[in-house]
Amino acid sequence: MTDCVFCEILAGRMPASFVYRDDRAAAFMDLRQAVDGHVLVVPLRHVPDIYELDEPTAAHLMTVAVRVAKALAADARPAGLNLWQSNGEAGGQEVPHVHLHVQPRREGDGILRLYRDGLPVAGERAHLDRLAARIASRL
Secondary structure, eight states: OOSOHHHHHHTTSSOOOEEEEOSSEEEEEOSSOSSTTOEEEEESSOOOSGGGOOHHHHHHHHHHHHHHHHHHHHHHOOSEEEEEOOOTGGGTOOSSSOOEEEEEEOTTOOOOOTTTTOOOOOOOHHHHHHHHHHHHTTO
């Protein structure tokens, strides 16, 4: 796939600073470092989003992300760490190739918190039970 920036990076046609690579996944530095150490973990095979991701590949991506997180912890001793994955434009996905962000966090690093004005109000149990049942029925 030549219109995917991550596929271009993985094929060696665009530069990247690699942290890790094996026969199924790679980890490289995010070009936009909000804080030093922001790493992306991607499958070598083009997968546009989590909905197309098979479970063995998902498990391997998480394994690599955990290894990267532990390496970041050993290297820089961050105060915290974020691990996230986004899908679709509404979810904030910018590159249509599934990827995990592994980002060390430091006190006062300036990265906005998800809930700036406090946590959402707890949902009513009956509503949560209905949602859980509806989702579970599709597993």
